[in-house]
Amino acid sequence: MSPDTIGLALLLLGVLLLVAKLVRVKWRLAQRLFIPSSIIGGAIALILGPDVLGAIASWLGTDRFADAGIFTADIREVWSTLPGMLISVVFAGLFLGHRIPNVREAGRMAGPQLMFGLTLASGQYVIGLLLALLVLVPVFGLPPLTGALIEIGFEGGHGTAGGLGDTFTEFGFPEGQDLALGMATVGLLSGIILGIVLINWGVRRGKTAELKASATPSVSEQMGIVERENRRSAATLTVHPSSIEPLAMHFGLLAIAVIIGQLILSGMQWVEQIFWADTIELFKYVPLFPIAMIGGIIVQTVIDRFDRHQVVDQLMIERIQGFSLDMLIISALGTLSLQVLAANFMPFLLLAVCGLAWSVGAFLLLAPRMLPDYWFERGIGDFGQSMGVTATGLILMRIADPELRTPAYPAFGYKQLVLEPFFGGGLVTAAAIPLIVAFGPLPLLVVMAVVLAFSVAVGLLVFGRKRGASAASEPAASTE
Template sequence: MIESVEEGEIVITFMIAFGLASIMLCAGMIIRTKVSFISRMLVPASVIAGVLGLIVMNTGLITSVDAQMYVDIVTFLFTVTFISIGLTRNPKSKSSNSVGKSIAKGSIGLGFLWNLIYALTPAVGAIIIIGIGGFFGMNPVYGLLIPFAFTQGPGQSATFGSIMEQQYGIANAATVGVTFAALGFLLCFLVGVPLARYGIKRGLAKNMGSSKIEDFVERGYYVKDEKRNTLGNETMFSGNIDTMTFHFAIIGLCFLLALGMSEIVSFIPGVGSTFSGMLFIYGMLAGYLVKFIMKKWRIDNMLDNTFQSKITGWSTDYLIVASFMAVPFSVIGKWMIPIITVTIVVMLLSVIICIYFGQRMGGENDFERTIGLYGTVTGTVPSGIALVRIIDPSLRTSTAVELGLMNLPMVASFVTVSTIMAIASGALSMSLGILLLLAPIPIYLIVLKVFKVWGAKTYDFRSESGSEVERLKRATAE
């Protein structure tokens, strides 16, 4: 009886959390519509809602739900998002083989660029605090938390910060970590949204249809009788089972398959515990598997591609809001200047690296990759996908899939994690540790060259007419 009461309370708490996030989304939509500056900047309602939720959750007015519930919601929706991506058919191309090669190439490129930034930023963070931290009584070891926060989000920054606190006696490490994460989320959208908007104006967002920003894009919704996209087609007779019910049933099936895959992987000696935690990867693989089986049975038409992409959008919107509301924004006042300094410098480095290499990955969706990578290295994969949706609303490119699969080459970052923890434990000196953090970067650059994801420009931010490739095509046609 006691257990059932507790379970009931958890369900009620979950629904309250869901309701609060929904209120924030409604408020975000109103603000997006009524505040002209925000409308012109194309800030998604989910981002506005997330910022509102962040403020509300940290006022102390909400006592029925804590940040941990939103952490759990983020974990759940993260997996659902990638299941839905896996169930969505690949974009049409001349050959499915070319699509696979493009996805593999993009995933490797994005993954190793993420590794590069992951290795560079802790060294930069430590060096900055060595330079100015002494004036504020801040140990350089806190600068090592920046990659967990910026490239992995509040969950990982809190986890590794807690390890530093409990095992190595580094006070307030978790608080500093989540502070970095919150600031990273804000800069993700404060910088990423204008970059996306700038690219739309330059004609780089091919899936927007036009370089002109239409009224409904800026407004954020359609008015009566305005031309709009469909939500998809019915695939089921509603007297039997509703089309939406069927799609979510398949997602539930894939979720259980993902849990099974994760459990099997956990038995692998040595690395099992690490790899089993990547539930979203198994979710996407389960989606691919189910889609493959349905295709073999010739029933894949039961899944409508357009409607499936809308489910991906639904889960991403709530995921962004929950990610903000999961951050306890308690900040150590006397360290704010070094924290903000590290944050701004790392953001600038991230922008430079993402734009420079993003222009040279050699794919038709390089602009989408650039925006998605920036969102990922300053927040999480879902925040990267949220930015991509600004320029590719229906996720017609393979960028979202690549952002999921990039987690496989990201395994190489284990070297950086080991180095950071060795410095935090005192096993490595700070100076030697910084050198070891920077050591893998030349290897990552070589990998980018070998896999041909560092070549000539495919687009140029300075060009009004879009990419060099597109200009050549037009010139040839004329």
């Protein structure tokens, strides 16, 4: 494959993103549903690919677009390899630019939020593994690792689903990535749609502490355009461009984090090969991206200790992450196989419906009883994240708490520092598939059931009992 082909494939992703943004600005339904441009761009690439345009062309009597649609097979090959690389950049930057809090500080702020988030994530494994044991394996003949698809697609999102492609292939189930990407798409769209429905329900029923019935997103917000009077800098220049381009410096920090992650992963694989590879191999199949996150923590720890000039800008890191995630999503969706989804439609439908039912049910039944104050604003963020990506949760929290007066945002952020290294693309998500293959789905089901029971018990019996005293202060806090 020539360098020109790789360059053209990347340029086409940029063109597709711009076209998708124009669609978002003009298409009212996409605005109301807050569909990200990367999802729209991925859908456009999918429509122009072999499974849609190629199928239509074949039906009309020509096989010209059967292999790759309007794109070449080499371009689609480049796209298919991008998610596994870009997700490492996204995860490496999760902690860069953030002060690493101590355990007591994080626990005090995010304890209830952590228990609710852990409930949602572990519950997705319990439901998925039960479906695998009772229906998917005996009825449809699918491998047991399909029990992890709800958490991978919903809690993990498109990035995790795309990044685990090699792992699925290693275990002889390459269709798993397409199913996971389909789950991620259903989860993201449903999370936004159902989230807005729940917010409207909460406003009408008086469940929201801040949002009133008259408060609705502006037209500009729905279009994804920032009004001129509200525009702010996307990042801050912390070093002079004459010495080094600030964007390049921050990319270098991310590169160091990813390389550290690769060294750690290689070391764990080396130790495994020496001591227990003959019995079981786990680290051989663990992808790089959750370990790259550990690399990011190491880099940030060094920065906290030695960076007296505070040259790391959190917003700059977020811009690089956002760019990587947009490119990741559009390339992953653009190479999604609709034929795989069609061939496994009933299992896919069962997983999606059960996953949606769990997230909605947990929000309505458990969040009010586990979160001691501002349960709606705090719970809606975790609900959105459990069905899409972190951005979905942030969007829903911003709608429910437009002035950021509740503790939802800081609690959500601290919860991320504890939960993200394990679920939603972290170590547990990465290890789940090799663990299921090595030991079967039942041991992981038992472990996740214990985690679910623990998180629900602590949420209800420890934090839930504080709700009476905390709830009394909510109206007063909302008027400040």
